[in-house]
Amino acid sequence: MKTKIHRLALAAGILVAASLPAGAADSIIVQSTTSTANSGLYDYLLPKFKADTGITVNVVAVGTGQAIKNAQNCDGDVLLVHAKPAEEKFVAGGYGVKRSDLMYNDFIFVGPPADSASIGGGKSAIDALKKISGSNASFASRGDNSGTHKKEMALWNAASINPADGTGKWYLETGSGMGATLNAAVGSGAYTMTDRATWISFKNKQDFSIQVEVDKSLFNQYGIILVNPAKCSQVNAEAGQQFINWMLSDKGQQIIASYQLNGQQLFFPNAN
Numbered sequence: 251m252k253t254k255i256h257r258l259a260l261a262a263g264i265l266v267a268a269s270l271p272a273g274a275a276d277s278i279i280v281q282s283t284t285s286t287a288n289s290g291l292y293d294y295l296l297p298k299f300k301a302d303t304g305i306t307v308n309v310v311a312v313g314t315g316q317a318i319k320n321a322q323n324c325d326g327d328v329l330l331v332h333a334k335p336a337e338e339k340f341v342a343g344g345y346g347v348k349r350s351d352l353m354y355n356d357f358i359f360v361g362p363p364a365d366s367a368s369i370g371g372g373k374s375a376i377d378a379l380k381k382i383s384g385s386n387a388s389f390a391s392r393g394d395n396s397g398t399h400k401k402e403m404a405l406w407n408a409a410s411i412n413p414a415d416g417t418g419k420w421y422l423e424t425g426s427g428m429g430a431t432l433n434a435a436v437g438s439g440a441y442t443m444t445d446r447a448t449w450i451s452f453k454n455k456q457d458f459s460i461q462v463e464v465d466k467s468l469f470n471q472y473g474i475i476l477v478n479p480a481k482c483s484q485v486n487a488e489a490g491q492q493f494i495n496w497m498l499s500d501k502g503q504q505i506i507a508s509y510q511l512n513g514q515q516l517f518f519p520n521a522n
Contacts, residue, residue, distance in 0.1 A: 284427050288448050305489050316396075352472045354472060355470050355517050362439045366385060390441070391442070446470075475494075502519075
């Protein structure tokens with residue numbers, strides 16, 4: 251199954267690093283959220299890990315929901331995503347050995363300068379969603395069961411709003427990744443919610459800017475889990491655990507903290 255997913259990933263162009271056959275003793279597959287890949291973190295971090303260990307990491311970058319499904323199907327050795335309740339369910343179901351906090355950043359709301367819902371400068375995600383819904387201002391959602399989408403839906407629920415009522419009117423579900431959703435938002439003048447790392451690395455901002463930030467409800471925690479070899483016999487548990495240990499180590503955490511774009515730190519380690 252690993253060989254199959256490796257070929258599919260290569261065909262889709264979603265492997266961040268690959269040089270050895272999946273399943274080799276010195277190669278592992280990490281099922282990952284897209285934000286860590288799109289931000290450039292793996293390009294920065296994985297060569298350092300390989301230099302230390304000789305292990306090649308093949309990253310399959312998809313939405314968190316799909317990454318979890320892939321791992322449940324034994325198409326990976328390590329899971330690195332950002333939806334803690336779903337991660338804990340993955341472990342409780344016996345698919346993962348142990349979940350560990352790895353790093354965090356935050357989600358933000360971005361939008362056009364017209365700011366028709368008047369959310370600019372706000373510090374409350376809930377208030378922003380109420381204003382967007384109340385004014386029928388356009389909002390672009392990933393709608394793909396990713397970690398970002400899960401967080402967005404939790405916020406709508408906390409605001410006691412069903413955004414599906416606005417489908418076909420002001421609520422647009424792209425069914426796509428964060429980059430494509432940001433492009434859709436920019437192209438249609440819609441608000442959207444994104445993780446900060448993807449926004450910092452996004453090239454098509456045009457005149458869009460951050461409208462709402464620094465709300466504790468927008469906290470974005472990433473976790474890392476070894477896929478359970480008792481469920482998936484082909485898991486490269488030794489190399490996978492070595493990768494996890496390195497990421498959680500002082501050195502790995504310092505490397506995560508040192509990664510910057512445009513002078514801005516994208517991820518904040520918190521393995522402790």
